[in-house]
Amino acid sequence: MSSPVPHIIIDAPHGSDVVASPVPELGWRTETTTPGWLQAGAEIEITRDGEPSTHRVEGRASTRLAWPFAPLAPREQASLRVRVTGEDGVQGEWSAPRRVVAGFLGADEWRAATIGLPAPSETAQPGYLRTEFEATGPVARATLYATAVGVYQVAIGGVDVDDQVMKPGWTPYEQRTIHETTDVTALVGEGPNAIGVRLAGAWATERFGFRDNARPLYGDQPRFAAQLLVEYADGSSEWVTTDASWQASTGPLTASGLYAGEDYDARRALVDAGGSGFAEAGYDAGGWAPVAELDAIRAPEARVSPFVRRLDELAVREVITTPSGRTVLDFGQNLVGRVRIRVSGPAGAEVTLKHAEVLEHGELGTRPLRAAAATDRYTLAGEGVEEWEPEFTFHGFRYAEVEGWPGEFDPAAVTAVVIHSDMERTGWFEASDRLVNQLHENIVWGLRGNFLYLPTDCPQRDERLGWTGDIQVFAPTASFLYDVRGFLDSWLRDLALEQVDGVVPFVVPNVLGAARPAAAWGDAATIVPWVLHERYADVATVERQYPSMKGWADALIELAGPRRLWEGMFQFGDWLDPDAPPHLPANAKTDADIVASAYLFRSADAVARAAALLGKDDEARQYAAIAEEVRTAFLAEYVTPRGRMMSDAQTAYAMAIVFDIAPADQQQALGARLAELTRLSGYRIGTGFVGTPIIQDALTRTGHLETARRLLTQTESPSWLYPVTMGATTIWERWDSMLPDGSINPGEMTSFNHYALGAIGDWLHRVVAGLAPEEPAYARLRIQPHPLAEFDHAWAEHLTPYGTARAGWTRQDGVVRVEAIVPPNTTAVVVLPDGRELEVGSGSHEWEVEDAAPPVAATRVGLESTLAEVIDDREAYRAIVEVLEAENPDAAQAFRTHTKWSTRRELGEALFMHAGPDTQRLIGERLAELSAQREEAMVDA
Template sequence: MSTISRFRAELREDSPIVATATPRLTWSVATDESDWMQSSAEVRSGDESVVLDGPESVLVEWPFAPLDPGERRTVSVRAVAASGTVTEWSEPLEIVAGFLAEGAWRAQPIGFAAPAAPAQPALLRTAFSVDREVSRATLYYSALGVIDAELNGTAVDDGVLAPGWTSYRDRLVHETTDVTALVTPGENVLGLRLAGAWYTEQYGFFEFASRVYGDQPAALAQLELEFADGSRETIVTDGSWRASVEALSASSLYDGEAYDARLEQRGWSAPGFDDSVWAPVAVAEVDAPTPEARIAEPVRRIDELPVVEVLSSPSGKLVLDFGQNLVGRLRVRVTGPAGTELTLRHAEVLEHGELALRPLRRAAATDRYILRGDPAGEEWEPRFTFHGFRYAQIDGWPGEFDASAVTAVVLHSDLRRTGWFESSEPLLNRLHENVVWGMRGNFLSIPTDCPQRDERLGWTGDIQVFTPTASFLYDCDGFLTSWLRDLALEQSRAGGVTPLVVPSVLSAFGGATAAWGDATTVVPWVLHERFGDRGVLRDQYNSMRAWADVLLAESRGTGLWAGTFQLGDWLDPAAPPDKPQQARTHSDIVASAYLARSLRIVADTAVLLGHDDDARRYGEHAEHARAAFVAEYVTPAGRMMSDAQTAYALALQFDLVTDPDQRAALAGRLAEIVREDGYRIGTGFAGTPLVADALAASGRTDAAGRLLLQTENPSWLYPVTMGATTVWERWDSLLPDGSVNPGEMTSFNHYALGAIADWMHRTVAGLGPDAPGYRRLRIAPRPLRQLGWASASHETPYGLASVSWTRDGSTVSVVAVVPPNTTAVVDLPGHPITEVGSGEHRFSFEEAPAPERSSPLGLDSSVAAIIDDERAYHAVVDAIAAIDPDRAATFRTETVWAERRTLRQSLIFTPPAVFESIERALADL
């Protein structure tokens, strides 16, 4: 039997609201029929029905007349297989055109008329009467800042920090909410809580921080009432509204909120409240852009975490550990005398038992609550701020503290989870979960670099390297498409140069920057590759081409991008803590590599979109840049001018070197460098997503696996061994002695270095796309010898795909599930490449013998036997101590002996020079 299992319009599934008059349709099929392939589909809406020939079922163009503003439609689909079987009609899909007609937006931006301070929070209200039956009521609202909307005392939706952050000078987003059920006969009240958030925040570093957009927030709202008799009425924000300050006296994303519950005005947004002492609002004199409908999911409360441990710091402070570095805020339930003040401070790690506050820089990350003294108890959660934290210090708690009285509320954009990975190695699984949590915390309205310090900005380089991983883990097509609109607007303001951060708030940083500005081309290209979204290429094409033209101007006809300021391979672990740009790979190599890559992407995009002249022009420039890179930076013998991991990875993975002999030499030298580095990571932002791929693609999966599974610093697993629950900004944000890295810039929640997860999905487990949107999958696991099994699954636009493998001796067994309406290329070691249809498939292959080790001990195969004998264990530790006492000290605790995993892992990566000492120690037994 075959059924339609998923059906959606445009890019959101959390709401029937669409932001376009011609929403694209996507459906997937569940069936027990193998090799199922769609031959046609029928889409109906009301009395209209359209037959669509062919297999297309992802982001299919709207087949009906465009939607009118506010129009509601229900649509159903059924699919016909090539075998002739037909699915049942899908459940009707409700679609609501959540936008206003051109020129219909009448709301004015309003705020508090006499603010006591910058970024003054306020309550805004208006009353209106309803004397007829309401058939539909729709609220459209936005802000220069953030608002919570209430109608007759009830929240209109469950969004948080609405409408989010956009490039306020050029783009505002409005929420669209059906409030029909909240409107009552007689008096009604529409109330708005208003705060500044991103609009009034002070951006910039140290003494250069300033308010970029404005000093005071403003709200915009438009309530459209449609009556049963066909008449209409519109309520808009204007000078007739009333305003008051409230218990929320101060609100800041960086600093936190201050709330005095004694000043609450209960019932302020409900009928019957006396607002005679409230003041008229001020209509803001700002040139605000007309808001557009939301295309991405809003921020919501996603999860709640309890306290896992109550600590007392050395200074006697009450510290709560939530067991997970998260993004959100605290909800407290407390009883105490009126006037009691609670202070809530937040931090990601502890240093010497106290909150580590230095990494926050000038962000106070502190919330304050003054109790009103309700004997029945009171509950409070900050409303317009968020923090990045695992630990919270609470000062001023009245009476005995109860851990159940405090909950951590997790916030992020409400994206649908689509990707999973597991393996036989717990450390690797924890790394993957750290990547997931890092994405959750930093995909909050926009893709940010970090969520805790005085930054939280849309750094373009971070998302450029992370988009492949992000698009596997979550359905982020709409989220990033929305952000790309802001990127194009900011780029246009800068004459084609893409800023380092989007929205652009760092005026001191200018000029084209490689790997960061290249988000302009890379992010839309990856969205097309992973979601099958050609529309994002179409919408961003002018932006992509403008960036390519900037690059051509930078190269001045040479085909190289050299001699300008660059961030380069940012945060190479060899760089000094206070100079993260001083990488081993010269920044000109990074810039010139990205020059060639972006030109190639624009040329390929032009081909897809049918821009033949552009395809020819940018294709020629791309080839010129590629050849210039090789001539300038690659020796004929296959050495890079910067003899560093990132340089080789760029040359190989961007296909800049095409000569087979040169490629082989480059790959060989990369493997040598990785080995010489003791299988420790030697890359920063530019090289980290590429180095494992570059090794594995050249047949050096063993080296890539040892690099991935290394636990000594710098490595992906070192932070895991140090208790990390998110990905760090620096490889050693926390030093082995538990102290925080001395660099001024240190975050414990940065997703960029977590880009390795994409390789884990595609290569370690073996599941990746072979055609846009996973129309054709690639099943190509390359099992790591240190793992007994691994698996990955991904909810593609066509349905759930998965690959898992297990090892039994030298035999590796693979199970793959291919969704209906797709095929898969199967590439297994020792087997010819084949193609299969949908359904479950099982394969097996014999693993090649492990490469010989330089030690006669053969530790790869015998290390478990060595350390599972207690006498041998201590002999090995003594042998290591003779060469490296500090390292050996790690293994002298009973805890490590009980677990033994740490030493087993360490021995696998022990340099050959240590082996002789270990051999002698074992021989003496």
Template sequence: MPPVISRPITFEHYREPLGIGESSPRISWQSEAEPDWVQSGYEIEIRRSSQVDRFVITSSDQILVPWPAEDLRSRESADARVRVTGTNGLRSEWSDWATVETGLLNADEWVAVPISADWEEDPEAEKQPPLLRTEFAARPDVVSARLYASAHGVYEVEINGQRVGTDILSPGWTVYGERLRYYTYDVTEIINEGTNAMGVWLADGWYRGRLGFHGGYRNLYGTDLSFIGQLEITYSNGSRETIASSPDSGWRASKGPIIMSSLYDGEEHDQRQEHAGWTMPGFDDSDWSGVVSNLRDPHTLVPAEGPPVRCTEEITPVRVERKPDGRILLDFGQNLVGRLQLAGNGTANTSISVRHAEVLQDGELYTRPLRDARSTDIIHLASDGSFRWEPRFTIHGFRYAEISGWPNDFNAENVTARVYHTDMQRTGTFECSDPAVNRLHENVLWSMRGNFVDIPTDCPQRDERLGWTGDIQVFAPTASYLYDCSAMLSSWLKDVAAEQLPDGTVPWYVPVIPGGPMWTPIRPGAVWGDVAVLTPWTLYERFGDTAVLERQYSSAKAWIDLMDRLSGPGHLWNTGFQLGDWLDPNAPPEDPAAALTDKYLVATAYFAWSTQKFSETAHVLGKAEDAQKYASLAADIRRAFTAEYVLDDGMMVSDAQTAYALAINFDLIEDSRLLQMAGDRLSELVSKAENRISTGFAGTPAVTDALTKTGHVETAYALLLEKECPSWLYTVEQGATTIWERWDSQRPDGTVNPGGMTSFNHYALGAVADWLHRSVAGIAPLEPGYKKILIAPHPTEAFSYAAGTLMSPYGEIQSRWERDGQSLTYTFTVPNGTTASVLLPGQDLFEVGAGEHHIRTDL
């Protein structure tokens, strides 16, 4: 049978290739074929206007292949399709056409400027966001209409009363002075012949809203709240008309019904201040104010790379409790990130408030972990009758909500929790026969969803929600299996480079905000700063894209060179401020950096590992001199590490789980005898601790792998399956539905940990899921993008089966093992275009090609 192009072709890493920033976007596809079919070449047709060009290429490549035609111009749309030919001569049919369209590729094509209301405001006060509107005429022969939009703040646009797009909190959070994203919307279908109206909602967002702990900071990026919009209407004769945000083009401003909107504190909406019909033509805005322009270098306007934040799920409460005083307590059964939509019959001048929290204490919302985030939404109803309302410009992390002031009878149908996060494609699954482990994996998934809200944050609920670099550095391998986060993280890494100091220091969180005495001034720190090297490498390893390595090369090199300078000729990073194995459960609540493992051991281990990976990065990019230089440096660091921290009997100076885990997993012990002794000691420590975890942010991603690598896989399973505190399944036993910040965020007696930072939604300690995917289900990349796959599951008597699936760039990989009496059955599927190395217990490594494979072995 001939091969088939099995999914729509894609451009770069876009889910929606509209308004892209690349003039020559790379193309990818997936194919299905008989197991012995191997691609030898492909043809690409590019259709531009009425011209079709065909390009014939002899190559087995199918991921991110070069754009074969002339570069696309700004605003240009093109269609592409592919067919492939095998070494046996069998050729596929053409794929369906797929469309790509560029945005505004040149700064001089922006005629729009930031506009805001022209009234005076107290820059330090909490301000009422304005509405902006204008009207414009359109001829009858509209062919296409595109809105290019951004803001100082966050925005939503309506045209002729219809919402434009489904995204929220756009344009997201970037280092605004360097990079301000714009989004492109196809609004062709909502432009009418004759008069049209466009209205814009604005709010503070990250631009001028309160950010950070210790009360936070306002106006970090500016004091104005401005819209930047360029609507371009193209007619059948090829002419184009532009309606741009500018002070002299009929734009008007007024206070809106949103009294206050804050990412931390919530939103207050007064229906009595609404302007009925204000986004429709003919609205009387004669009493509205004018607008003024503000500053924005158009060179800083960049097209969005990743998908926006959207509602991805709706959840109804699993329990509704009416308190004696009329308050309504809701339990949604899942700790989530989003906001509530309320619907019911109201009474004029009634005020309804909604408070949010992740946990209860004594049957009431427990808000202390929120610190200074009020997390409260309020609506003031204007009239009797039905209403439906959801806040626009805030989100909350919560499982529980409390409604006060509800005017009538209430039931579960009156409220819906709408889940919001960056709308990435789900790619990976895992399951096994143990329901508690499955719940743990679900908790990891939900923590990722809640913290991938435009940037990868630490937590979604309290007065923080920052892009902590160490958290995503340890979690990126897990994230890259669960979702296609390539575009989102690649974009964020550009901000890492933008915020990096001239000496190479990587901030603790990106974008940077003032952080008080602990985090200011910005100082270099291991684990966190290593995001500059290790996260680009993870994206390359998992998605097969060398471009992210190229873009981040200077940033990564600057970080390695800084560590080299700080370590000096001895190659030991043993001075300065470090967080070390942050949140080791043995550390006291008030000092989470006081781990069992020497913080400088952690720093030097990461110095060695990042340097090795940077050497490999240089090799991939063909930078031979750097590859050799940094490989030699990595070897020197490993020798220094062994001499300083590893004893002659395989013991380590820090006799702690994290010390052994890092040394083993980072290949820092080159003597095989000492390596095995270190693995044996790690296993002893785990058993001595009665299988309780004793690692923090640095050790947790490494400990199960280190045990597996040294032949102690059953000890790794024992560590995974332990249910006493501290352990992964302790949190599940306590009813957790997301990963906690601390191993004991909730203590065995049901009380919340008294530490000042106690989140119930942090993904870092969920990095163990990467081991579940690779070592339990058995799916790991051997070559970038899973071009070559390692199928190496480690069955255990604790499970009767385990399985995983991954939609890799080449297609879906499946791996399953199942215990049946005295035998094990392995089933795995290898997608077309790839091969797999298979390593099963008790067998030698063997190679297989594409197709479905079944193997049965005796126990």
């Protein structure tokens, strides 16, 4: 037993005390070893200007509480602490104080002019800006507010003001910009001071679009604006703002682009004869020119999303000499970031770094980059050991080709620097299957690489856009692995701004032109806010996004018309179905109209639930009634009374089951057919972006856990584990982004870091390990593990808004042991593998159940065995394939990939198409040997 100890959580970027709202939401996690602990109440104390005041909370509420005090004023600093009392009457100690700093500007406080280079070139030109000012007395506090349409870093007195990367990120600049709020008191002193800015275009000047349609959307040159508030010890203050008095110059960064990379000439360093840098007072700015005042940046908002930082470093794992004699560095992990080098050599020597995710036949595989050069160049100054890392670009890569290195190359002089949004890690998973663990690790790295200010499709080629469909399917997995609430909350604001008449564009920010409705993509508007509510109890985001949710649903309802079916329009459909041709990724087995109408139901239902949550009862009934009309129309049009879908494909069945379109009495028939289709395919995946996140839930829900296990553990293409067997360290865009012979998929669109197909992570967490939210924010947990045959253990752990939760199981000697940790101030419903259901409170729990008998293969197997029996007998299947591989590899490949593993066909009949009499005889003999070994083993047993 222990006294409860709370830890305050504020609505601020990870690792920051700076809040973006005058009324930030609050919460706390309580630590205690008292079992079954529930909060009876709490006291929240705020201290402002040395004066404390207290607010009392009754009951269990401890997450995402509305600010209970007078609103914060701009730049106000306050201290918060909390003390909780349990239902057992024990009052805890006060928490450690948590500082809160108001990071927003006051009304009409934004007064900075927008500036840039005075004579820009025809292409986006990186540049340098500076000014000097005099602090007229002792400085009590200095606060910098800065933004750009582009990317920037500020230094004061030659010291960077923070460790952020590529700030302020990317938003729809015409409608929303972000300012950083930085305490620079330590850098501003009485007397002369200097501010220096490094500036480049990045997203603001990149050419977005495909092929000949690519163009800059936000202007040709980067723009910057900032204002520094200096508060003096005597109570006076002054603003230092960007204006026409600032100076500008070009410098060592001679070219910069997201897709192209950076060129840096260290000989052009901006250091004067006295050794002062351009961001230091007294610097000789001869040759600098007055800045140009440019089109104003709209008044920026304070940041709500996490900062992007350098968060990891990887050393060179291997130095490869390619068949053509080139030097390629392998960092052992597909990552997103840059390469930092330490090099010495003569002035003018140029080191070139070219990046790619894979090798193809031993050489750097750059074709998937399309028009992205992904190349950085550093020209040496010739002054001892020089260290350099690109600043305003990033690459998706595992490999870097090095050219022009002066002298003997030392791999220790090169480091890969990993960058992404600095979110708190909250979720972990492990199983006894090594390949499944690598799959999960690939999911994590895929998230890390594509959560860089916004959720992108991929980080390497000439795209890197905020595709709505990808995050729609991946949001549940992401919300388990990291605290993504602020990250997705910020992106959803942009989504709402980019909607046109309710229609959500394909990408946010929208750089691809007019918005067109597309099922599963635009539905991010309704589904992602609901995920944030489910995982974080985030009612505020649902409330703010409700008009966006409703606008999207209304647009679809109008398109569907009185038939209540969304038909005959452009769709991505079940994008990248593995049977779609490489250059026709939308040609899926599931009809696009079925996908569209299923999502029409899902979005109408989501709006109904959101309306009910917000107390909009009339609208809740309205949208619920529309959802029922869509359900009725869907079932009448696409589902037969006996449970067959008009598109007899895995995705169609999975949607009808998991979206709860089909009634309970029909779901079993649908699930049986889904399981049959999965076996007929040889337990290979047959779904694209839409079906992949839900097929395992559909199988599990309808009682086909063993089929789901076989689908999970399949290693032949297409499958989740095929890329793992090919050495993948992130999730691929296509099931076969790399072919078995080591060739890159011939399709024009191929990425090796695309998280969408990693949406299976949510099923691993919720179903295999058995850790899921039963109520929003895990206030009530569902512990329901599903021990998979041939696995010895699996567990998941998640840092919920209430504390650490854990669920898992181990199998040993005929017993399955289920373990769970339930956080304080929560409860859990537990469903054990033997069907028992019970309720528990917080604390550590353990149960034992008898292990279910594993599936057993038939003793005898031969040419007369059915194909279903063969595919369910892995040992027999491997024996057949081994014989075929030895006799005719092409026949073996055809047998693996084209056979329909039916209960009504015999093996001998199927082999007639793939093997001659001699090969069939060899297979029969091999299977007879296997049968004899099994019978002998049974006798011995």
